[in-house]
Amino acid sequence: MQVRAIGIVKEFGAAAAALAGVDLDVRSGELMALLGPSGSGKTTLLRVIAGLEAPDRGRILFGDEDATTIPVRKRGVGFVFQHYALFRHMSVFENIAFGLKVRGRERPSRDEIRSRVTRLLALVQLEEYGQRRPSQLSGGQRQRIALARALAVEPRVLLLDEPFGALDARVRRDLRRSLREIHDATGQTTIFVTHDQDEALELADRVTILNGGRIEQTGTPDEVHDTPSSAFVMSFVGESTSLPVRILDGTVRFRDRVLGVPGEGGRDGPAALYLRPWDVAFTDSDTALAGTVAMVRRAAGGRRAEVKLDGPGQEVVEVGIPVGRSVARGETVRLEIRGGRIFAGRP
Amino acid sequence: MPAGILATLKGGPDPAGPIGGVTSEPALVRRLLIGIALVFLAFFLVLPLATVFVEAFRGGLRTYRAAFQDPDALSAIWLTLTVAAIVVPLNMVFGLAAAWAVAKFDFRGKSLLVTLIDLPFSVSPVVAGLAFVLLFGAQGLAGPWLADAGIRIIFSLPGIVLATVFVTFPFIARELIPLMQDQGTSDEEAALTLGAPGWRIFLRVTVPNVKWALLYGVLLCNARAMGEFGAVAVVSGHIRGLTNTMPLHVEILYNEYNLVGAFAMASLLAGLALVTLAVKSFLEWRYAGSIASASAR
Numbered sequence: 001m002q003v004r005a006i007g008i009v010k011e012f013g014a015a016a017a018a019l020a021g022v023d024l025d026v027r028s029g030e031l032m033a034l035l036g037p038s039g040s041g042k043t044t045l046l047r048v049i050a051g052l053e054a055p056d057r058g059r060i061l062f063g064d065e066d067a068t069t070i071p072v073r074k075r076g077v078g079f080v081f082q083h084y085a086l087f088r089h090m091s092v093f094e095n096i097a098f099g100l101k102v103r104g105r106e107r108p109s110r111d112e113i114r115s116r117v118t119r120l121l122a123l124v125q126l127e128e129y130g131q132r133r134p135s136q137l138s139g140g141q142r143q144r145i146a147l148a149r150a151l152a153v154e155p156r157v158l159l160l161d162e163p164f165g166a167l168d169a170r171v172r173r174d175l176r177r178s179l180r181e182i183h184d185a186t187g188q189t190t191i192f193v194t195h196d197q198d199e200a201l202e203l204a205d206r207v208t209i210l211n212g213g214r215i216e217q218t219g220t221p222d223e224v225h226d227t228p229s230s231a232f233v234m235s236f237v238g239e240s241t242s243l244p245v246r247i248l249d250g251t252v253r254f255r256d257r258v259l260g261v262p263g264e265g266g267r268d269g270p271a272a273l274y275l276r277p278w279d280v281a282f283t284d285s286d287t288a289l290a291g292t293v294a295m296v297r298r299a300a301g302g303r304r305a306e307v308k309l310d311g312p313g314q315e316v317v318e319v320g321i322p323v324g325r326s327v328a329r330g331e332t333v334r335l336e337i338r339g340g341r342i343f344a345g346r347p
Numbered sequence: 348m349p350a351g352i353l354a355t356l357k358g359g360p361d362p363a364g365p366i367g368g369v370t371s372e373p374a375l376v377r378r379l380l381i382g383i384a385l386v387f388l389a390f391f392l393v394l395p396l397a398t399v400f401v402e403a404f405r406g407g408l409r410t411y412r413a414a415f416q417d418p419d420a421l422s423a424i425w426l427t428l429t430v431a432a433i434v435v436p437l438n439m440v441f442g443l444a445a446a447w448a449v450a451k452f453d454f455r456g457k458s459l460l461v462t463l464i465d466l467p468f469s470v471s472p473v474v475a476g477l478a479f480v481l482l483f484g485a486q487g488l489a490g491p492w493l494a495d496a497g498i499r500i501i502f503s504l505p506g507i508v509l510a511t512v513f514v515t516f517p518f519i520a521r522e523l524i525p526l527m528q529d530q531g532t533s534d535e536e537a538a539l540t541l542g543a544p545g546w547r548i549f550l551r552v553t554v555p556n557v558k559w560a561l562l563y564g565v566l567l568c569n570a571r572a573m574g575e576f577g578a579v580a581v582v583s584g585h586i587r588g589l590t591n592t593m594p595l596h597v598e599i600l601y602n603e604y605n606l607v608g609a610f611a612m613a614s615l616l617a618g619l620a621l622v623t624l625a626v627k628s629f630l631e632w633r634y635a636g637s638i639a640s641a642s643a644r
Contacts, residue, residue, distance in 0.1 A: 052536055072539045079540040085533040089555040098551075099541030153541055 001063055001156040001189050002028045003049060008058035010044055010213075017041040019048070019055070020213040026157075026191055031183050033204035034193045037236070040210040042193045046159050049191065051075045062156055078150030080160040084142045086134040092145050093130035096120055099153035120148040123182060140171040147182070160192035164199060176203050197237050201225060209233050231343040234274040239299065241318045244346055245273045252342060255311060257289070259337050272343050277304055277320035279339040282327075288334040291317075296327055307333060399617050402610035414611035422588045423596035424615070429504070430592060431572045434511045438568050439561070441512075442519025447553070449520075450527030451535070464520050467513055475513050476581025479506060502584030507592065510578035515571045519564030526560045527553075559634065563627060570623045574616060 005024040012018045019041045026032045034042040047053040049060055051072035060067045067075055086095050096117045100108055108116070121127050124144035134142055143163060150158060163179065164172040180203055183190055194200050200207045201221040208218040209232075216236075217229040228234040235242070246253045247268050252261045254273070261273065277299075291307040294316065298304075303321040308314055319335065321327050404411055414420060448454075449461060467475065481487050483500040493500060500506045534556060538548040554561070576594040583590040591599065593616055600609035 050540060052540070072536075073542045073544065075540075077540055079537065081533045081537055083533065085537040087534060087538075087552055087555075089558075098538070098543070102538075102541065102543040102547050102551075104544075149537075149541070 002026065002061075003157050003189060003191070004061040005045065005049060006059045006061065008045065008048055008055045008060070010041075010048060010053060010055050017044050018213045019044055022058070022210075022213070022215055024208060024215065024218070026189060028189055029187045030189060031180070031203065031205045032191045033200035033207045034191060034210060035197060035200040035207050035237070036195065036210035038195060039212075041213040042195075042210045043161055044213075045210070046161055046191060046193050049157070050077045050079050050159050052079070076153070076156040078153060078155030078158045080143075080146045080150050080158075080163055082162040082165055084134070084146040086142055086146060086149070088134050090133075091130065092121075092126070092132050092134065092137070093117055095134065095145060096149045096152050099149065116152065117148075120152055123151070123185070124148045125178070138171075139167050140175055143167065143175060144178070147179070151182075151186070151188070156189070158188045158190040160190070162194060163192055164194075164196075172199070179203065201237070207237075209236060211236070228341065231272060231274060231345070234341055234343065239277055239304070239318060240274045241316060242275065243273045243315055243317065244313070245271050245342070247271050247342070254289075254337075255313075259340075261337060261340050261342070267344065269344075270346055272346060273337075273340045274343065275317055275337065275340040277318050279337065280317055280319045281336050281338055282319065282322075282325065283334050283336040285334060285336065288336050290332065290334055293327055293329050293331045293333060296321070296329055303327075305333075307335060309335075396617060399610055399613050402606060403614035405610075406607045410607050411611050414608045415615075417608070419588045419591065420596060420608070420612060423591045423593050423612070426504070426507070426591065427573050427593040430507055430511055431569055433508050434515060434572045435565055435569050437508075437512055438515055438519050439565060441516060442523060442564060442568075443554075443561070445520045446523035446527050446557075449524050450530075451532050461524070464517050464524075467516050472510075472514050472575065472577030473581055476510050476578035479509055479513075479578075479582050483509075501582055502586065502590060504590070506582035507579050507590065510582045511572050511575050514575050514578050515568045518568040518571060519561065522560045522564035522567070523557055526557055530556055559630070562630065566623050566627050570620055573619055 003024075003026040005022055008019050008022040008024075010019040017039045022041070022045055024032075024045070034045060036042045044053060048055050051060075051067070051070065055068070058068075062076075087098065090098065097113050100113045100116065117130070118127070121130055124147055126141060126144055126148075129137065129141065129145075134145065137145065147160075147163075160179075164175055167175065176199065179192075182188075192204075201224075204221065206218060206220055207224050209216045209224060211232050217224055217233045219227075224233055225238050228237060231242075234240055243254055245259070247270075249268070250262075252259045252271075252273060259273070289309055291309040293305050294308045295306040296303060297306070302323070305319045305321050305327045306316055307319055308316050317335065319333075327333070415424075445460070445464060449457060449464075480501055482489055483493060483506065484490055485494065485501070487501075498505075500509065534552050535548050538552045543551070574594060575592075576598075579592055580595060580598075583592065583595060585591060585595060585599065587599070593612055597609050597612045597616070600606075600612060
């Protein structure tokens with residue numbers, strides 16, 4: 001089911017962050033991540049799609065149907081809450097069956113409910129746990145049950161709010177994989193909210209980055225990481241440091257030194273040069289930028305050196321340390337800038 | 348909490364506490380503190396309670412039983428049970444509604460509502476009773492209109508019920524509000540996304556989530572509804588055999604120097620209170636696990 005949000009505006013409510021005109025297009029069968037810092041409106045957008053919040057302006061479309069005024073209970077969404085919101089006085093089985101049992105006239109038969117719940121328990125690999133109470137399960141198991149419960153009603157779209165937020169690193173990794181597998185098996189259109197860029201980049205088909213109630217960029221993980229459309233996306237997705245530069249006649253200058261980075265038709269004047277750790281390299285050239293290593297640390301993909309540049313600004317850039325090269329704190333190094341992206345304004 | 352008192356009485360260092368930690372006072376200090384607590388308990392709680400039962404049975408079991416043969420006594424017991432049977436369900440509805448409104452919604456004047464819920468705790472019950480007399484009594488604001496309609500409120504059952512509802516209103520609401528606020532609304536939202544209609548969410552999700560707190564509130568409300576004196580005394584008119592509740596009847600018997608009768612009736616009230624406490628403690632003990640998981644996230 002294709003899900004579209006058109007011009008969604010939501011003023012500040014009691015608890016929710018505002019949305020200032022958001023357009024979102026989630027393709028049928030897609031796994032979409034809404035990524036942003038806290039207060040960016042990502043959860044508000046998810047709740048508006050679910051119908052748990054009413055937008056002040058704008059429309060929500062499910063396929064060609066206008067879903068804006070369809071009440072939550074008829075909208076056909078599966079929602080997985082951040083703290084799971086499992087019904088604590090019901091068994092796992094009853095939790096999953098709840099959405100089927102409350103259907104009134106279209107309620108499936110007893111046997112059908114039983115076989116469907118059993119199938120879902122198998123899908124989330126918790127066949128043996130049907131008679132347990134939620135309080136007897138680990139966080140990761142509760143998360144799976146919440147997912148199974150949401151899928152039980154055969155929703156048109158599956159919505160997950162910070163699905164792995166409260167879990168430890170190992171469980172998160174396993175759950176990410178199984179969410180991906182379940183998604184691939186069911187082909188369910190899925191939107192999930194996260195503040196964790198690794199989660200979004202690893203799991204999603206496409207990522208939408210929100211900031212201050214607006215969408216900064218929507219694209220595949222590669223697109224948002226490699227060709228960010230704004231300084232915010234550049235600094236929010238992936239590692240980066242920035243330098244204040246000046247553009248003059250299509251060249252990028254840092255303290256009157258011309259860098260080997262194309263100005264990309266930027267307007268003359270002050271700008272910000274954003275650097276990924278591998279945009280900067282150590283060099284032996286005497287004329288290159290000089291600096292002192294302030295800190296060496298281990299990041300997810302390898303080691304990084306924070307280098308404080310000599311000179312008046314004392315700017316800090318982060319350099320990826322190639323395998324086999326040793327760098328010590330306090331060492332004087334020379335740096336060559338090989339790439340990076342220019343954005344208007346100061347960093 | 349009984350368990351808490353028990354732990355205090357046992358004394359000694361807490362096995363879960365830090366080594367040489369907070370209970371490292373000398374033995375003498377410890378014994379002194381425990382002793383003071385015990386003497387206080389004995390003097391102000393156990394002794395009066397024991398006196399009630401001793402005095403009630405002073406004339407033997409036969410006199411005790413005879414005290415309940417009196418038709419006025421029977422009618423007082425009956426009236427008290429009737430009032431409790433009306434008041435407790437009413438306050439269950441009011442308490443749930445108020446707690447629901449406070450915990451699940453944001454609206455203007457919410458803090459005012461919370462303050463108002465506490466009003467019966469801070470106002471003297473006599474004042475509350477008087478307020479109802481001024482409203483509904485013969486000389487009261489609505490008095491002439493009620494008289495024309497042939498409705499009698501003051502000096503009859505409706506007045507007693509009104510006064511008791513007012514006095515016992517906070518018990519259930521106060522028990523529910525913190526728990527419901529703590530639980531938030533996501534369980535209800537989850538049920539909503541699963542397609543459940545509102546009444547079904549209320550019965551299958553909201554009420555089960557607060558059932559223990561609700562039961563506590565009902566027990567406390569019931570105990571107070573049966574024992575209320577001040578507010579009821581003002582509105583009842585003390586008509587023997589008609590508008591006398593058990594506490595009022597105790598006072599009348601006492602003033603007539605019928606000590607055995609007064610204490611017999613008092614022992615029944617005290618017995619009801621003890622049963623309420625016992626039920627509460629039993630439930631706490633028996634369902635400690637599910638109570639803990641109900642208040643945990």
